[in-house]
Amino acid sequence: MKRIILLLLVITGLYIVFNQGFQMDWSQGETKNTQVAVTDDTDLIEINVSSVSTTIIPEDRDDLKAVYNGKEKLTVNDSGDTVEVWIKHKWFDWFNWSPFSKKRELKIYIPENYDRNMSIDLGSGNLHFSGTSKNKPLKLNELTIDIGSGNLNLTNLVVKDFVQDVSSGNVNIDLLKTETGSFDISSGNLEIKHYTGPIEADVSSGRLSIQVDQLLDAITIDVSSGDVSLDLPDDADFTIDGDVSSGNISSSFPLTSKDQSKHSIEGKHGSGKFPIKLDVSSGNIRIH
Template sequence: MKRLIGLICILVGVLLMIGMLFKNGDLFHLSFSKEQAVTTASAKKDEIDQLDISLSGFRVKVKPENRSDISVMVVGGKGKMYAEQTGGTFKVRAENKGFLFFSQFEKGELLVKIPTDYHQDVKITGGSGVSEVNGEGKLSLQDVTLKSTSGNLTAENFSAKRVEIKATSGRLSVSHIDAKESDIGATSGRADIQDIKGKLQLGMTSGRLTASFDTIESPVDFHMTSGSATLNLPDEGDFKVQVKKTSGSVDHSYQFDQADSEGRGFTGTRGNGAHLVDIEMTSGNLKLR
C-alpha cells in the first residue's frame, strides 16, 4: 500500500513538472519565436480597416468607448498576447498554453475597447473560451465575423452592414442586431437568437435553438438538420412561413390568418404575407409560437 501511494506521489510530481514546462514559453516554442508577448497594445482607428482577433483558451470582452484608438489589454489569467499592425489590419493573438486541465483554471482575459466612431471590420475567432461583444447601441460597423469553437459566444446591441456568426457546441446568444445581411449558424449546443433586423440566414445542426422576432420585415431563411427549434413569431405583421421537411415534426400554436398542411409541407400566412420565412428541415422538431 505504501509503495502504491509512493508511486502515485511520484506520478503527480512528474505531471506537475511537465505542466510547468508547458506553461513556460521560454522553454518551448516561444524561445524560437521573434514575437514579443505584450500585455497592452493599441492602433489609431483612422489607420485600421480590420480588427482581427484570434483566441485560444482565452476570454474576450469587447466594448465601445469614446476614444481615438483601438485598445487591447490582458486583464487577468496566465495567457499571453501578441499584436501587430500590418497595413490596415490590426492583428491580435491571445493564447493560453497551459498544460491540460490546469489551463481551465487559468484562462487569460482580454479587454478590447473600440472607438464609437470606428466603422470598419471586426473579426474574432476563438476556441474554448468566452467571447462577449456588446456594442451598447453605440457601434455601427461594416463587416462583423464572430466564430467560436466550444465555449460561450454573446453578441448584442450593434449595427453592421454584414454579420457572420458561427458557433460549434457551447452556448450562443445573439440579440438586438441591425444589419443589412446576417448569417448565423450553430452546431450542437444551445442557441438563443432575438430581434435580428434585416435579411437573415439561420442554420442549425443538432442542439437546441430558440429564435424570437419582434418584427419580420425582411426575408428569413432557416436550414435545420436534426435537433429542436422554436420560432417565436411577432403578434402582428405581414409574413408567410413556408416549411419543407424531409422528416421530423412541425408543431404550430401560432394564430396564423391562414394555415395549410400538405404532405410534408406547411404554410402559414399572417397579414398579406409579404415577407417570406423559408424553412427547410432534414429532421428534428420545430415549434412555431
Template sequence: MKKTVLAIVILLLLISLFFNVPNWFLSQEHRAEVTNEIDSIKLDTKGVDTTIISKNQDYVEAELKGKGNVSLSKKGNTIEIEYHRQWFSLLNFGRGTKLIVTIPEKYDRDLKLEVASGNIDFQLSDDTVLNSLEMEVGSGDINIGSLHTKSTSLDVASGDIDIKHFTGELDIEVASGNVSIQLDQLAGDIEAEVNSGRVALDLPKDSSFNIDGKTSSGTIKNHFPLKNEVAEKDRLRGTYGSGKYDIHLDVSSGTIEIK
C-alpha cells in the first residue's frame, strides 16, 4: 500500500515537473483586429505576470510564453482576453510564464483588467491616450511606465502601485500596499485611499489644486507652499495655485508625501 501511494506521488510530481518547467520555445499567439465597432478591450487573468504594450498596428495580440492557455475573442463591442492555468499548476515547480498583450498605439478607447493574481507591467507609447483604464487586482504589483487617460480607476487588495509620467483623472483604492505616482501634468482630480501603506505624490510645479490629506496613524509631508493651509500631524488642507483640481489622499495606517 505504501509503495502504491509513493508511486502515485512520484508520478504526480513528474507530471507537474513536465508541465510546469518554463518552456520558452512553446508559445501561443492570438490576435483580433480593432475595428470601429470595438469600444473596449478586457483582460481576465489569474496566476500569470502580464505585460501590456502599445505598437503601431491595427490589431490586439496576446502572446503566451510558458504554460497554460490563453483565449482571445470578440464579444459584441469588446475584445476579451482570458488566461487559464492548467490544473497541473497546483503542483508548480517552475515559474516564468508570461502573457504579453499588444494593443494599437492609437487605441483611444477603454481598457479593463481583472487580475486575480499576478503582476502587471505597462509599456505604453506616449502616443497612446486611453479613454479609460479600469483595474481590479486581488494580489499583484502594478508598474506603469507611462499612462495618458481621461480617467483611471485602480482597485487593489494587496500589492504596490508605481505610476510614472501620468496624465488624467485618477482614483485609487488599496487595502495593503504602497502607492507612488509621478505626474507629467495635473489634468484631473486625484483620489487615493490606502488602508495600510504609504502614498507618495510627485506633482509638477505648475500644478493647480486643492489638497485634502489625512492619516489615522502616520504622518504627512508636504513640499508645496499652500494658501489657507491647515497643517497638522495627521491632516493637511490648503490650496496651491488657483485650486483647479481636487486632490484627496486618505491613509489609515502609513505616511503621505506630496512633493
C-alpha cells in the first residue's frame, strides 16, 4: 500500500512539474522591451548574458533599447556612468523546457556614435556584434570580452584597447583595428580576419588563427598546448625570435640572418622593424 501511495505521489509531482513547465513555455512569447538614455556621462555599457542568442545593433538613436522574447527577467539599468544589461536566470529554469520552446533572442540597440567603453560577459549562447559596414565601423575606446562557453561573432570594429578572455568557446572576428590587442584562450578557438594592430596572445589549449592586413606593431604569442596560424602581408617588416620546448615553429617567409634549430628560430624579413616573439611549450606555430 505504501509503495502505491509513493508511486502516485511521484507521478503527481512529475505531472505538476511538466505541466507547469509546459504552460510557462507558452507564456514566454511575451516580448520584454526596456530602454534607457545614453548620455555624455555614460562611460561604460556592460552586457551580461547567457543561454540566449544576442545581437548588438548600432543605429541612429540616443538611447539603449533591449528587446527580449524569453521568460527570464530582463534588466536594463542606468547607474550614472554605467548602463547595464543582463538577463537573470532562475535555478529551476530547466524545469520549464518543452518541445515547443521558442528560441531565446535578445536584441540590444545602441547609439552608433557611442565611442567609449563596453564590457561583454557571455556565459553561453551566441552573440553577434557588428559595426554598420567596413567603411563605417563602430569605434570604441575599450572593449572587454569574457566568454565561458559561447560563440561570438564580431565584425567591423575599431577599438583602441581590445581585451578578450575565452575559457571554452568559439570566436570569429572579421575586421578589427586596435592600438592594443590582448587575447587569452584557455580552451577554445579564435579566428581573426582583417586584423590591424599589435598582438599579445596566450594560448593554453586551443587554436588561434590571425590574418593581419597591416603589420604596424609588435606580436607576442605564448603557446602552452595548442596551434597558432599567423598570416602576415607579403611586405611585412619583422624580426622573429622563437623558442620551442616540444613542438614546431615554421615560416614560409624568406628570412635573412636566419638561425634555426630544432628548438628555436631567428631571422629578419624586410627591414625587421617589428619584433615577433614566440614561445611554444607544446604546440605548433605557423607563419605564412
